[in-house]
Amino acid sequence: MLLPLLMLLLGIVEFGRVYSRQLTMQHAAREAAREIALTYDDLGMTSTLLQLTAEEIILDLVAVDDIADLSPTFQLCDPLVTGDQTAVVTLEEDLTLAIPLPNAVLDDVTVDARAKMPCEG
16 A cells, blocks of 8 residues: 555656756746847857857756757747748757656656747847
C-alpha cells in the first residue's frame, strides 16, 4: 500500500518539476522573441549581435551552463524587408525523470517552447 502511494507522490513532484521547466523556457523564448522584434532595426544591430543578445536573455532566464543544451533556433527580423515579419524563437531540452520505475515507459521527457512576436522595431 505504501509503495503505490509513494510512487504517486513522486509522480506529482516530477510533473511539477517538468511543468515548471516548461513555463520557464516559454518565458525565456517569449522574452528573446520580444527583444528580437523590438531591436532588429536599431543602428549597429547585426543579425549576429541580435542572436547573441537573444541567447544572453535565454541564459539569464533559464538555468543552463550552455545555450546548446536548449537547442535554440531563431527566425530573425530583417530590417531590409518591408511588410509583415515575425520573430520566432524555439527552445527544446531533454529532461531525465528522477522516478526509478521498473520497465519505465518514460525515462526522458522533451520539453519545448516556441514564441512568436510581430516585428515592430
